[in-house]
Amino acid sequence: MNNVSRIPSYLSPEHLGPWETFLIQVDRVEPHLAPELRPLTPILTRPMRALIVDVPIRLDSGEMAHFEGYRVQHNLARGPGKGGIRFHPQVTLSEVMALSAWMTVKNAVVNVPFGGAKGGVRVDPKQLSLAELERLTRRYTSEIHILLGQDKDIPAPDINTNEQTMAWIMDTYSMNEGRTTMGVVTGKPVSLGGSLGRKDATGRGVFVTTVEAARHLGLEIAGARVAVQGFGNVGEAAARLFAEAGARVVALQDGSGSIANPAGLDLQAVKAWRQTQRSLLGAPGAETIDAERFWSTDADILVVAAMENQINAANAGLIRARLIVEGANGPTTPEADLILQERGITVIPDVLANAGGVTVSYFEWVQDISAFFWTEDEINARLDRIMREAFAAVWEAARSKGIVLRTAAFVLGCERVLLAHKLRGLYP
Secondary structure (H helix, E strand, O other): OOHHHHOOOOOOHHHOOHHHHHHHHHHHHHHHOOOOOHHHHHHHHOOOEEEEEEEEEEOOOOOEEEEEEEEEEEEOOOOOEEEEEEEEOOOOHHHHHHHHHHHHHHHHHOOOOOEEEEEEEEOOHHHOOHHHHHHHHHHHHHHHHHHOEOOOEEEEEOOOOOHHHHHHHHHHHHHHHOOOOHHHOOOOOHHHOOOOOOOOHHHHHHHHHHHHHHHHHOOOOOOOEEEEEOOOHHHHHHHHHHHHOOOEEEEEEEOOEEEEOOOOOOHHHHHHHHHHHOOOOOOOOOEEEOHHHHHOOOOOEEEEOOOOOOEOOOOHHHOOOOEEEEOOOOOEOHHHHHHHHHOOOEEEOHHHHOOHHHHHHHHHHHHHHHOOOOOHHHHHHHHHHHHHHHHHHHHHHHHHHOOOHHHHHHHHHHHHHHHHHHHHOOOO
């Protein structure tokens, strides 16, 4: 199909960005969909609803500043919208659209009853005080309030947002509604209805799917060499779980730079160093390396847990890992995907690998609505089961159809979404 015909009028062709990546992924999966569902594929190529808002706040100086915010609901056929909110200076409408679409597929892959949504504010949160961040969050929440609700659209943390951000969103929404509504967001503090196990959930999902893939590939986790790009919530949790399982984390990279130690990094020492120095560089027992050396690290497993488009045509040929695991959303460009496929490198796609976070968000939402909470062991056991079952379904689809894991995951997810549309019909 012609991707230009799928571009909404409010998004110019020269600013497709991540949305174009999603459209290419839909193109690649369409031939593998059930014949009766293929005519419905165009439903996936346009978001259901996109809201752009002005977010004015009063700075501590007394001046007024304006920021641009977004909330996109890509598809709600299988349930209320679900997806995080990020604060970042490079947030764009194209990015939020793509992220909301990946959430649609991701939620369907792990078969939780949510649709796909995403939000963001174009802001550098490092330039704002805590009080200014609170005012920004509350004003943004008020502007997108018309879309939110525990049975309509449920935000969660993403880049540069956290459980405190979610607490402000929940409180703002609740004040506007005149009642406390804990289920309107997930990723909240445990004392406000948050779920045990939520902080490590995405990293844990990365680890569980990697263990399953390694088993099929004949790769032992104990003793495996792991490189991790991104040492935030996802990357740190995944690295820690790999180390606890006997793997060696031999390289790390974040915005401050890259470090390595072929014998294995001391993750506790690295984490403590970064907390005080705000940089990986100079961490005890670590050698500083350049970006090219990071990508060519002699590792068995590469976890990418930063942002979009990190693996591209320029560096895909450098990667020596047998297995790539996408802890971030959209970290591999379509061009890089083909290079990795030609080189025989297995990729566990984002819509499967990082679905642990939204799975435990689903658990949190269920617990809030029922006012009955589970133990962390129960949360982890339920998460592990869902991730293993989802991986098994994707692996079998890839094997039976002779396709890569990303295409297989999209086949499962897209067919579930399109089947929901087929059964529901078209209103009016």
